[in-house]
Amino acid sequence: MLYWLMKYVLLGPLLRLLWPTKVTGVENIPREGGAILAGNHLAVADSFFMPLHVPRMVRFPAKQEYFTEKGFKGLLKKWFFTGVGQIPIDRTSGSAAQAALDTAIRLLREGHLLGIYPEGTRSPDGRLYKGKTGVARIVLEANVPVVPVITIGTDKVNPIGSKMWRPRRLEVRFGKPLDFSRYQGLSGDRFVERSITDEIMYALMELSGQEYVDMYAAKAKELAAADAAGVSPRVPRQAAAADRVPETKAS
Template sequence: MLYWLMKYVLLGPVLRLLWPTRVTGTENIPENGGAIIASNHLAVADSFFMPLHVRRMVTFPAKQEYFTEKGVKGRLKKWFFSGLGQIPIDRSGGSAAQAALDTAIRVLRDGHLLGIYPEGTRSPDGRLYKGKTGVARVALEADVPVVPVAMIGTDKVNPIGSKMWWPRRLEIRFGAPLDFSRYDGLVGDRFVERSIADEIMYSLMELSGQEYVDIYAARAKELAAADAAGVRPAVPAQPSAPVAGDAARVPESKAS
């Protein structure tokens, strides 16, 4: 109830008025049943604008800290992010990482849409970074399609480090669903999961037109910080692209 109130009464109308958005490909989103909506990640604003233009509710895993802050401010944050359809995830690693995957799989098996950022964090420079394999494992475990979506312009609305949101025209492009049923029974195979993650990132690269960097975004941030301190070289300027379709690194015995 709170989600729909936020979407259609409290927050949604304001977002639609101040940030007109061109949306294409919504017909690619399944009308029912579980599915992963896999997006590039340019800004915090991505989690606001994309669900606004999807008829069904989209659930996003969110930092647990959004839900655990004390005091009045903490309660308001919890109310706000719950209203956006976000669920708390402990990202501290170890068993917590498995708990996050289990939560995502449960959401999908219950027939809901799950929003995921395969890069794991926001892009530090507007480029597209290597996808983590968690999205692949969740897709295989829950046996659901993956719908890629490209957010375009949100980094200009809500630049990293800025608390202000600036009026801009946005674009959201939903791509054709990706079906990974050919890998049925291969959950846990690192070659298969890497292949799936790469295929998702290739689709996002084509949809968004972003330059691809074959390292994780978190690592890129570390390198950029080290470079600023004069310790290490910056992120490579001419990265390679991810492999489309059945990646060559998948052994034939596993891909058949």
């Protein structure tokens, strides 16, 4: 109830008025059943404007801390994040990465639409970066289609580090659903998971026209920060679970 109130009465009308958006391909979104909306990620604003133009509720798993802060401020945060379709991930048992995967799979099996950013974090420069294979693991476990979706212009509305959103016309495009049922039963096969992820990223590249970079966005940010500081970047140890988890909310 709160989600629809936010979307059609409180927040939604204001967003539609101040940021007029051209929307195409809505008919590609399944009318019922679980499905992944896999998008490019240019700005925090993506998680507001993309769901605004989807006729169904879009869920975004989010860290539990957003919902547990004490006091009036904490109550407002809980109300807001619940109202925009985010649900808390319990990170106290096991790893946060596994909790995110388990939550995503559960939501899809329950028939929800799930928003995911396969790049894992916002693009640092507007290009499209290599996808993390967590999205493929979720697809294989939940057996759902993937609808590629791209937003154009949100990085100008909400540049990284900005506190105020700027007026600009936007565009949201929903592509044809991708069917990966041919890979059922192959969850855990890294070659298959990489193939699925790359197919999703190729669809996003075609839909958006963005330049593709065969590097994780997080690594690109690390290299840029190291270059700015004039130091050699730290080489992280392998963390298989974390590397496989796509972003499911704005970061």
